[in-house]
Every structure is written in structure tokens, then in C-alpha cells.
Amino acid sequence: MATTYTTWGSVRGGCGHDHATREDADLCLELDMDGCGGQGGYSDRQVYESDPEGYYVGDDGEYAWPAGRSGAALRRVGMDERKGQS
Numbered sequence: 001m002a003t004t005y006t007t008w009g010s011v012r013g014g015c016g017h018d019h020a021t022r023e024d025a026d027l028c029l030e031l032d033m034d035g036c037g038g039q040g041g042y043s044d045r046q047v048y049e050s051d052p053e054g055y056y057v058g059d060d061g062e063y064a065w066p067a068g069r070s071g072a073a074l075r076r077v078g079m080d081e082r083k084g085q086s
């Protein structure tokens with residue numbers, strides 16, 4: 001499974017994309033923040049990188065969520081919890 005990138009936030013939900021590069025994901029995040037800024041808010045999304053096990057992992061390395069799904073209701077999985085599942 002190739003590494004892909006996506007963006008997700010608990011409030012905003014995910015962008016639903018599989019970005020091929022980190023640059024694309026960063027750009028997507030920027031555009032989302034621009035859109036939110038125009039409404040007086042901000043985006044809580046961050047970039048997640050997929051790992052070989054099919055999880056997206058955040059920059060903080062603490063949480064992951066199953067690739068191929070998105071949405072604000074999606075529950076993030078703690079890294080300890082995730083190891084228990086594999």
C-alpha cells in the first residue's frame with residue numbers, strides 16, 4: 001500500500017482525498033483554512049499520513065484512524081489501542 005496523505009479534524013471532518021504527496025495535503029489544508037477564515041472561523045484539520053497497516057497517523061503520532069473512511073463522527077484510535085487490534 002503506497003503512502004498517501006489526507007486531512008482530518010474532529011470538527012471539520014476529513015477532506016476525503018487520498019493525496020499522493022505531503023505537499024498536496026498541505027495545500028488542501030491551506031485551502032480549507034482559507035475557506036474557514038472567510039467565515040470567521042478556522043479549520044481544526046491536520047495532515048495524516050497513511051502507514052503500511054492501512055491507518056492514517058497524525059503528526060503527533062498519538063492517534064490514527066482507519067484509511068478509506070472520513071467524517072466528523074469518525075473515532076480516532078489511540079496508538080496503544082491500535083497495536084492491540086493488529
Ligand SMILES: [Zn+2]
Pocket residue numbers: 006007015016017019025028029
Ligand atoms: Zn484533501
